[in-house]
Structures are given as structure tokens and as C-alpha cells.
Amino acid sequence: MPSRYGVRKIFAAFGIAFVLLCSQPAAAHRASTFRTLLGEEDHHDHAKVDLPKCACHAAAEGWKIDCTDKTAMNNALTYLETVSNDCEKKDHSTECEKNFNIINAHHDHCNHDEVPEEIEKEIHEFEDFYTDCKIERKWTQVGGVCAEVHCEESGTKAELTTAINDLVSNNCNATDSSCAADKCKAAFQKVLMAHDTCDHDDVPTNVEQTLHDYEEACDSQRCNTATKTEVDNSLVCSGAAAATTRGAFLLAAIAVATTLAAA
Numbered sequence: 001m002p003s004r005y006g007v008r009k010i011f012a013a014f015g016i017a018f019v020l021l022c023s024q025p026a027a028a029h030r031a032s033t034f035r036t037l038l039g040e041e042d043h044h045d046h047a048k049v050d051l052p053k054c055a056c057h058a059a060a061e062g063w064k065i066d067c068t069d070k071t072a073m074n075n076a077l078t079y080l081e082t083v084s085n086d087c088e089k090k091d092h093s094t095e096c097e098k099n100f101n102i103i104n105a106h107h108d109h110c111n112h113d114e115v116p117e118e119i120e121k122e123i124h125e126f127e128d129f130y131t132d133c134k135i136e137r138k139w140t141q142v143g144g145v146c147a148e149v150h151c152e153e154s155g156t157k158a159e160l161t162t163a164i165n166d167l168v169s170n171n172c173n174a175t176d177s178s179c180a181a182d183k184c185k186a187a188f189q190k191v192l193m194a195h196d197t198c199d200h201d202d203v204p205t206n207v208e209q210t211l212h213d214y215e216e217a218c219d220s221q222r223c224n225t226a227t228k229t230e231v232d233n234s235l236v237c238s239g240a241a242a243a244t245t246r247g248a249f250l251l252a253a254i255a256v257a258t259t260l261a262a263a
Contacts, residue, residue, distance in 0.1 A: 054133035056106035056237035061098045065235060067138065076102035077119050077166035080126055090129050100130045101255040108196075109135045109234075112215045120212060134225040136234040137196055143223035146189050151198035160194050160203055164210050173217035180221060188218040226253035 029219070058065055063072065076099040080087045087096035103119050112120070151155055163185070172184035179188060194203045195211045215222070226234070 049135040054135035057101040059237045067114040073106050105135050136231040139228050139231040146223035148191040149194045151202040163190040173214045179218035185221040189223045193225050
């Protein structure tokens with residue numbers, strides 16, 4: 001058993017390892033992982049960072065993320081809705097899982113006019129039975145990056161409710177140009193950012209429907225909910241490599257601690 005001095009050296013070693021982890025790429029995520037291991041609550045906003053990547057599902061299941069392929073999207077929805085396939089339950093088959101992943105990835109990534117309207121409506125019938133996957137919305141050259149929404153702050157739901165009410169009271173979807181008004185543009189961008197980056201529990205329940213109700217009229221006013229680099233990276237399955245790197249650093253920390261304790 002190590003001495004009191006040896007125990008102090010072990011803690012010092014893990015402190016060094018923490019600094020090393022935080023200095024590597026994706027430092028914020030690694031720091032969050034360490035805090036979880038230490039039993040500390042991570043108060044980072046509920047951005048959808050811990051979900052599996054849709055790109056990795058595509059690579060493993062043999063399909064492509066292609067916003068021009070409406071046939072593949074419609075075929076996936078047809079499979080899910082076929083009663084004999086029994087996909088509307090949590091204990092579903094791997095084929096149901098695959099087809100949900102197809103419609104989910106395209107629904108979240110592609111422009112609204114690239115996704116069949118039926119999918120826009122019907123995907124919500126299946127969401128409670130499946131785990132969402134992470135993919136960024138398609139990049140647009142118009143609008144820049146949206147202002148951040150602090151998903152977990154106490155006043156955020158109220159701010160979003162106000163934004164939704166602003167869209168309604170100002171008739172922001174009355175015509176193709178209605179959403180150009182400053183109040184409409186600001187309200188739509190806030191709803192869009194919250195929809196794409198916050199957990200469902202952190203936003204009003206009607207955020208999803210509001211986005212669908214206004215996204216066509218406000219399409220020219222939308223902003224990007226992620227940077228161009230983040231969008232591009234979300235289309236590549238790189239999560240396994242990142243996990244391997246984290247594991248290697250953690251093993252190295254254990255080795256250092258053991259060595260110092262024995263010194």
C-alpha cells in the first residue's frame with residue numbers, strides 16, 4: 001500500500017494527466033469525460049454532443065448521406081411504416097434501426113425542400129423508440145453562424161416562448177418576404193438554433209412544430225447552427241479514433257501514477 005506521500009504523488013500524476021487531456025484536440029469533451037469519472041456534474045449546455053454520429057451509422061450499415069436521394073428516404077420510411085416489420089417499439093429489429101437512422105440523418109441534415117414532406121411529419125411517430133444520432137444541418141452561405149442559445153439557463157424556455165409568439169403575432173410566414181422583418185428574422189433564428197442544439201427537455205414542446213411551420217417562409221433568413229468545419233466533420237465517421245485516443249491517454253495516466261507511487 002502506498003504511503004501518504006505516495007498517494008499525494010498519485011493525485012499529482014492524475015492532475016498532470018488531466019492537463020494533458022485538456023490540451024489535446026476535442027479538449028472540452030475530454031475534460032467533461034474526466035469530470036464525469038470524478039463524479040462531478042457537467043453543466044455544459046445540452047448541445048447534442050454525446051450522441052452517436054449518423055455518419056458512423058451510415059458506414060456500419062451500408063447507406064449514404066445524400067440529400068438528393070429522395071428514393072432512399074422514402075424507401076426507409078415505407079419500411080418503418082410497414083406493420084409487419086413491427087418498428088414502432090423500442091425492442092425493434094436492426095433493420096428497423098437502420099431505416100430510422102436513414103430518415104433521421106437526412107431529416108436533421110438536409111434542407112427542408114430536399115426531404116419528402118411525409119418524412120418531416122412521420123419521423124416524430126418513431127422518435128420515442130429510437131436513439132437520435134448526431135449530424136449538423138447543411139451549411140448555407142447566407143446568414144453566418146447563429147447566436148448561441150444557452151439551453152439550460154433558467155430563462156431560456158421563456159425566451160423561446162417569446163420568440164415563438166413573435167413569429168405568430170407578426171405573421172412571419174404570411175408571404176415569402178414576411179420573415180425579412182427584423183423581429184421575424186431574430187425570432188426564427190433563435191428557434192432554429194434551439195431546435196438544432198438543445199435537448200428536447202430544455203425547450204418548449206412546440207419548438208419542433210414552429211420550426212416546420214416557418215422554415216419555408218424564413219429559409220432566406222436562416223443562419224447556420226454549426227460552423228462549416230463542424231458541418232463537414234459531422235459527415236465523417238471519426239468517433240472511434242477519438243475514443244481510442246482518449247483511452248490511450250487514460251492508460252498513460254494510470255501508468256504514470258503507478259510509476260510515481262512506486263518511486
